[in-house]
Amino acid sequence: MAAAVTRQAVCYSLEGSFPNHVVVASLKDGSTICTDDHCKTAKDPVASALYNTVTRIHCFIRSKFGIKGIDGKGTMAHLYIHWDEDNAAWSCETGSCVWRFNSRYALDPKVVGHEYMHAVVSKFAGLNYREESGALDEAMADVMGLAFSEWFTGITSWTIIDRDLSRCIDMRSFQRLTPREVPSERNDYGYVHDNGRIPSHAFFYAVREFNGLLHGKVLHVWFNAILKASRNETFVEFANKTICFAQDLQDSQLVSAVTYSWLHVQVLKQQIPRSIGRAKDLAVYLI
Numbered sequence: 001m002a003a004a005v006t007r008q009a010v011c012y013s014l015e016g017s018f019p020n021h022v023v024v025a026s027l028k029d030g031s032t033i034c035t036d037d038h039c040k041t042a043k044d045p046v047a048s049a050l051y052n053t054v055t056r057i058h059c060f061i062r063s064k065f066g067i068k069g070i071d072g073k074g075t076m077a078h079l080y081i082h083w084d085e086d087n088a089a090w091s092c093e094t095g096s097c098v099w100r101f102n103s104r105y106a107l108d109p110k111v112v113g114h115e116y117m118h119a120v121v122s123k124f125a126g127l128n129y130r131e132e133s134g135a136l137d138e139a140m141a142d143v144m145g146l147a148f149s150e151w152f153t154g155i156t157s158w159t160i161i162d163r164d165l166s167r168c169i170d171m172r173s174f175q176r177l178t179p180r181e182v183p184s185e186r187n188d189y190g191y192v193h194d195n196g197r198i199p200s201h202a203f204f205y206a207v208r209e210f211n212g213l214l215h216g217k218v219l220h221v222w223f224n225a226i227l228k229a230s231r232n233e234t235f236v237e238f239a240n241k242t243i244c245f246a247q248d249l250q251d252s253q254l255v256s257a258v259t260y261s262w263l264h265v266q267v268l269k270q271q272i273p274r275s276i277g278r279a280k281d282l283a284v285y286l287i
């Protein structure tokens with residue numbers, strides 16, 4: 001509990017920057033269950049738990065990356081619970097964006113962190129949710145879910161529950177590298193969940209090589225890289241961005257860990273000299 005108490009203290013110190021317009025509503029009838037701080041003591045335990053988790057994720061990203069809300073301006077989307085599907089989702093229709101959760105996932109900090117990161121990525125990078133850019137979206141969401149969970153609880157886990165209904169209750173583990181699926185429009189937007197495991201495994205490898213934490217420097221370079229990603233970002237482009245941001249931190253061990261993680265998953269395919277210059281020089285290493 002010591003870690004959680006410390007994290008809570010960080011959150012309290014940022015109280016003034018908490019999101020100021022949070023609405024938790026029910027998908028059963030569209031009614032509002034609670035708003036803002038009233039959610040802390042809402043009669044619906046799922047609503048209060050979700051509110052508390054979201055404010056902590058907000059705190060985590062605000063304190064680590066200086067981003068307030070999902071767009072840097074303090075904006076929060078409405079949170080809908082009581083979803084009758086066994087799923088959680090971030091979605092935007094006609095300019096209105098919402099989160100939806102069934103009760104099981106509303107209570108899982110990893111899943112809430114995952115969906116929160118989808119919102120941040122959509123606001124900053126707007127990745128096309130298909131093929132490699134979609135897989136990067138999924139990988140970054142998984143990374144954030146696990147990093148937030150570790151930051152808050154002090155417990156490191158490399159597995160996130162898979163929410164792809166086609167495979168029921170599968171588990172997505174960062175520790176396994178799975179073969180790349182050939183993208184197809186008819187298959188999960190080009191296997192965004194399956195192929196997201198490739199960059200996810202690179203993240204695992206980099207953290208392990210760096211001997212760091214999930215919410216440490218490797219997360220920092222990934223977070224900055226995804227915010228600068230283009231709409232149709234490829235794995236290679238993203239890999240080069242992470243190396244570039246690692247170089248900016250002037251930590252040779254970090255540069256080495258991040259670089260070799262991408263070689264390990266064969267996104268970059270050539271042995272790269274240790275004395276490499278800027279990451280843009282690596283763009284020739286395509287597969």
Ligand SMILES: [Zn+2]
Pocket residue numbers: 114118138141
């Ligand atoms: Zn997702």
